[in-house]
Amino acid sequence: MKVALFVPCYIDQFYPQVGVATLQLLEKLGVQAHFPAQQTCCGQPLANSGCEREALPIYKHFVNTFQDYDYIVAPSGSCVYHVRKHFDKLDQTDEVQHVRGAAYDLIDFISTVLKVETLRGAFPHKVGLHLSCHGQRGLHQANESEMTPVRDGQLRRLLASLDGIELTELSRNDECCGFGGTFCVSEAGISARMGQDRVADHVRHGTQVLTGSDMSCLMHLEGIVRRAQLPIRVMHAAEILNGLTA
Amino acid sequence: MNHAIRADKFLLDADRTTWHDETLWFVREKRDRAVYAVPEFQELRELASQIKDHTLSRLDLYLQEFEAAAQANGVHVHWAADAAEHNAIILDLIRQQGATRIVKSKSMLTEECHLNPYLIQHGIEVVDTDLGERIIQFREEAPSHIVLPAIHLKKEDVGDTFHLHLGTEKGESDPQLLTEAARQHLRAKFLAGQVAISGVNFAVAETGGVVVCTNEGNADLGVNLAAVHIACMGIEKLIPRLTDLGVFTRLLARSATGQPVTTYTSHFTKPAAGKEMHIVIVDNGRTQQLGRPDFRASLKCIRCGACMNTCPVYRRSGGHSYDFTVPGPIGAILSPNIDMKKHRSLPFASTLCGSCTDVCPVKIDIHTQLYKWRQVLGEAGEIPASKKWSMKFMGRLLASARVYGLSGQFARQALRLLPHGLTHAASFNAWAVARELPEPPKQSFREWYQQQPKSVPQPQTPQVTV
Ligand code: SF4
Numbered sequence: 001m002k003v004a005l006f007v008p009c010y011i012d013q014f015y016p017q018v019g020v021a022t023l024q025l026l027e028k029l030g031v032q033a034h035f036p037a038q039q040t041c042c043g044q045p046l047a048n049s050g051c052e053r054e055a056l057p058i059y060k061h062f063v064n065t066f067q068d069y070d071y072i073v074a075p076s077g078s079c080v081y082h083v084r085k086h087f088d089k090l091d092q093t094d095e096v097q098h099v100r101g102a103a104y105d106l107i108d109f110i111s112t113v114l115k116v117e118t119l120r121g122a123f124p125h126k127v128g129l130h131l132s133c134h135g136q137r138g139l140h141q142a143n144e145s146e147m148t149p150v151r152d153g154q155l156r157r158l159l160a161s162l163d164g165i166e167l168t169e170l171s172r173n174d175e176c177c178g179f180g181g182t183f184c185v186s187e188a189g190i191s192a193r194m195g196q197d198r199v200a201d202h203v204r205h206g207t208q209v210l211t212g213s214d215m216s217c218l219m220h221l222e223g224i225v226r227r228a229q230l231p232i233r234v235m236h237a238a239e240i241l242n243g244l245t246a
Numbered sequence: 247m248n249h250a251i252r253a254d255k256f257l258l259d260a261d262r263t264t265w266h267d268e269t270l271w272f273v274r275e276k277r278d279r280a281v282y283a284v285p286e287f288q289e290l291r292e293l294a295s296q297i298k299d300h301t302l303s304r305l306d307l308y309l310q311e312f313e314a315a316a317q318a319n320g321v322h323v324h325w326a327a328d329a330a331e332h333n334a335i336i337l338d339l340i341r342q343q344g345a346t347r348i349v350k351s352k353s354m355l356t357e358e359c360h361l362n363p364y365l366i367q368h369g370i371e372v373v374d375t376d377l378g379e380r381i382i383q384f385r386e387e388a389p390s391h392i393v394l395p396a397i398h399l400k401k402e403d404v405g406d407t408f409h410l411h412l413g414t415e416k417g418e419s420d421p422q423l424l425t426e427a428a429r430q431h432l433r434a435k436f437l438a439g440q441v442a443i444s445g446v447n448f449a450v451a452e453t454g455g456v457v458v459c460t461n462e463g464n465a466d467l468g469v470n471l472a473a474v475h476i477a478c479m480g481i482e483k484l485i486p487r488l489t490d491l492g493v494f495t496r497l498l499a500r501s502a503t504g505q506p507v508t509t510y511t512s513h514f515t516k517p518a519a520g521k522e523m524h525i526v527i528v529d530n531g532r533t534q535q536l537g538r539p540d541f542r543a544s545l546k547c548i549r550c551g552a553c554m555n556t557c558p559v560y561r562r563s564g565g566h567s568y569d570f571t572v573p574g575p576i577g578a579i580l581s582p583n584i585d586m587k588k589h590r591s592l593p594f595a596s597t598l599c600g601s602c603t604d605v606c607p608v609k610i611d612i613h614t615q616l617y618k619w620r621q622v623l624g625e626a627g628e629i630p631a632s633k634k635w636s637m638k639f640m641g642r643l644l645a646s647a648r649v650y651g652l653s654g655q656f657a658r659q660a661l662r663l664l665p666h667g668l669t670h671a672a673s674f675n676a677w678a679v680a681r682e683l684p685e686p687p688k689q690s691f692r693e694w695y696q697q698q699p700k701s702v703p704q705p706q707t708p709q710v711t712v
Contacts, residue, residue, distance in 0.1 A: 009644065012691045013654045014684035019691035035695050038647040046644075048598070048617075050624030051637035057645035086617075133599035146556065146604035149282050172271065176558045180597025185676040187595060189254040192680030193263065193562050194597075223681030 004069035005033040006103070008079045009041040011215050018215055021238040022075045022106055028242070029114055033073060039065045044082040048181040052089055059090050067095040070102060071113065075238050077105040077135030077214040078181070085138065106238055107213040108141055111154040117161070123240055124164030128207030128232075129156060130198070130221060131174045132214030141213070145174050155213050155237055162240075168207045175201075179220035195224040203230060213237045248591035253563035266398065267561040273394075274555040276504030277605070284500070294493050295609035298546035301451075301484055302536065308451040308484045309527065315454025319516040322524045329359035332528045336361065336443070336476060337368055339524055343474055345370075345440035351458070351465035352376040353445025354392050354549060355478050355528060358571040361443075373435040375464040377428055384411045390565025392572055393502045393551035398564050432464070442468035444514075446479035446525075447548070448494060452487045455515035456525060459498060459508040466512050474522045477514060481532050482545040494548060497607035501550040535583045540618045544579045546608040553602035553612055559595055568592060575602035575612045582619055590628040593619035651692060658686040 003026065007019040019035075026033045043058035062083065066072045074080050083103040090096045110116050131153065136142040142153025151173060159165055178184070178194025185191075199221060202210055210225070212218055215236050222234040257263055281287050301308055313323045326332035332355075340348065348365065350356065350372055362383070365372050374383045378396040382389055384407050389395030396404070405419040414427045444465045448457040456477050458465045469475045485491060499505040517523035536542055554560045554574030565573035570581040570589060575596060581589035593616045602612040623629055643649050670678035677683065 007691045009650070009654070010684075013658060014686065016687050016689055016691035016694055020694065023695075035692070037692065037696070040647055040650045041644040043641075043644065046637045046641055048620070049633055049637055050594075050620035050629045051634065051641070052621045052624065054634075054637050054641035057641055061645045133597065133601070137600035137604060144601075144604050145278060146281075146601060147288065149278070176597050176599035176601065178558065178597060180599070183594070183597050187250045187253065187559070188676035188679055189250065189257050190559055190562055190595075191597075193257055194558050196680070197267070197562075219684055220681065223677070223683065226682040227680060 001031065001071065002069045003031050003033040003071045003073055004066050005035045006039060006042075006066065006072050006074040006079070007035065008074060008076045008215070010219065011075060014219065015215055015236070018075050018236040018238055021236065021242040022073070025106075025110075025238050025242040026073065029110065029116060031114070034069075036065050036069075042079040042082050044079060044086075045181055047082065047086055048183075049186075052086070056089065059087055063087070063090065063096050063099045066099050066102070071109060072099065072103045073106055073109045074103070075106045075213065075215055075236055077108075077132045077139055077141065078216055080105045080108075081134040081138040105135055105139060105141065105213055107135075107155045107158065108139060110158065111141075117157055119158060119161055119241060121241075121243075122163035122165075123159075123209075123243075126166045126168060126206050126208045127159060127240070128168035128170070128202040128205070128210045129159065130177060130210060130212035130214075130217055131155075132212055132217045133174075133176050135212075135214055136174055142174070158241065159211075159237070168202060168205045170201045170205055172201055177217045177221055179217050181216070184220055191220070192224070195220055196228075199224050199228070199230065199232070202232065207232060209240070210234045211237045211240055247569075249563070249567055249569075249595040250591065252567040252569065253559075253595070256564040256567055257562065262400070263562055263564075265400065266564060269397065270555045270561045273503060274552075274605075277501055277552060277555065278504075280500040280504040280506065284496070287500075290493060290497055291607055291609050294497055294548075294607060295546065297485060297490050297493065298608050299543075301486055302482070302542060302545055305481060305484065305536065308486060309481060312449055312451040312454055312484060313527075315452065316525055317454070319454050320523070321454065321516060322522065324524060324526045326526055326528045326530070328530045329528075332356075332359045332478065332526055332530065333361055333364040335526055336478075337365060337370070339474070339476055340365070340370060340441055343441060345474070347435075347438050348372045348441050348443060349375050349435055349439035349468040349472065350379075350443040351445065351460060351468055352379055352395070353443065353478055354389075354571060355445055355480050355530075356443065357389060358530065359478075359528070361478075373432070373439070375432055375436065375468055376460070376462060377425065380428060380432065381407055384408075388566065388571070390573065391551060391554055392549050393554075398566065436464075436467050436471050439468055439472045441474045441476060442472035443476045443478065444469060446477050446483050447498070448485050448491060449479050449483045449525075450486075450488050450491065451484050453515060455488075455513055456483075457491060457495075458512045458514065459495070459510065460512070461503075461505075461509045463510045466510060469512075469514065470518075473520075474524070475514065475517070476524045476526060478526045478528065480528050480530070482547075498548055498550050501552040501605065501607040531584050535580070538583070540622075541579060541583065541615055543610050544576065544583075544612075544615060546610055547576050547580075548608055550607055552605040552607065556601045556605045557596075558599065558601070559597065563595070568595070575616065576606075576610065579612065579615045579619060582623065586623065586626060586628055590623050593617075593623060651690075654690055658690070 043055035046055035178191040390398040578592035
């Protein structure tokens, strides 16, 4: 199994530890992932802004970079969603179709491809889960509250298997955090307010560590947590899962 | 003025924003409970979606079938290409009656056509008989929600309004008392109404009848007391058969307010003896939307308002921030069809979280259409030039690993070296108004990776401590 690690641009530049944790976690699960050095970004920020055409060279670069791998794994559901859903704008050559199907969010890859449901280890903290909309509703990694009251999802199951962990139950389990890519800047007021409300829900219910599998939401939430100087630690799920004592 | 600016105004009153958000979320939760209780709800959605798709695919035929059936029932059918025609037809009908006093039950179509100001301008008294509509009519405001038109107002605001217009005690905010005052006031209006105007929730092609759903019964009261009933409908309100109706009535109220069904589901098929019934069928941009394959499905909307209640942006920005008759996610799809320039910011007023798509009872792919509108607007030059240029620049930068690596290094350096006050200056960094920037690490991931000994086991895992 030839697996490529895709480290989205903002993780590469601002959260390298998340890339490291992803790589090491995969290794612990028996997967030696490669990091193709010429990779850049999936093009989502441009397409989100209505500039899909300008993003096409990035899409092509992405396909060229990753077409020879069986799987492309990224610690960011929204980038994966973008590749799967919006690379329909390219000519659907075999390579393009392969790359679209081979792109996986890290947690999805662990659950669906590696079929790992539980991990051995301990994380004795109160952990709040932030479900990313793209992962949850886009990639169906967790149940939607619009459909069913049953809370279930890949990351929830993985985390719940850790010793000593307590998962926070929120008033609004799967509300959007307000990041939304370029939305966080073009609608800065609403975006901030949504993030503040989201964090407040966690504070009210006692979250000590805020986690999720999409670093873009977490980047936004972390910015709000630090501005408000709240006693919450924001970590990508890969960091928690990788830090386990086996 | 774009959505963000109007939203910021709403946000200034933080308590009201909280209240607005929580009130609508409460409705969303009520909807959830009502939906969870129906095990076949997702199948119902699918069925409704298919019925609507089918109807839209041969809308011309169903419209003709509907017209013929309605005429056979003794109903007068009128066709209006746009808002102006719709208004003119109605004024004409009113004048033919020599009427001056109109009672009107809720209709988003007449809002869309700006019927009230038009009639008032021509000397007609128009009274909205839905309580919420009446409140905002007193205040000369537009509805801020399609099901809960006055949801932007608190009961204190209503008390002030009624004090001014109905002479209730100053400072009165007891909903019971205020509703009673409105009831007394409206009773007189109902009795005096000469013509009743209503909207249409569903029009049944097979029978030629129209169905109006209300919780207050005001449509029935108006229609039964007045000599003439004028029902106004958009061409997309059709369903083929009467047996299809049950699918939609089961979905509509549950999605809208969490009720199993609206309190009144009234069928109007033919005029009562000695009375007249008219139906005005309106296009007003709908065939244009029908001709846009990417956005056609937006015409399936049954106006339940669920996408507004669930939308985290709508809940915090208020309906008026959309500046369009139908606000919220679905409004952001319908509005650029009508005026692309004026409403160009609306498809961007979304995080594309997809919750709207998941609640929509007729399965409109709302967030996908918002994404597509963004591309249409981008191609049409309706996004700010600065944004377009920076995206062009980014496109180049991100298509080359070398350029990208260098710029990343530069940006992180700059972030580390520049003073916090500069990097977080609100004037040119919208991110930093409410958020800290990420702390720039010394090394990017790729720099770290390059330093790792190749094909040697990875370094010892650091333990995570909190
Ligand atoms: S788009 Fe769907 S959810 Fe929104 S108002 Fe229309 S039917 Fe309801």
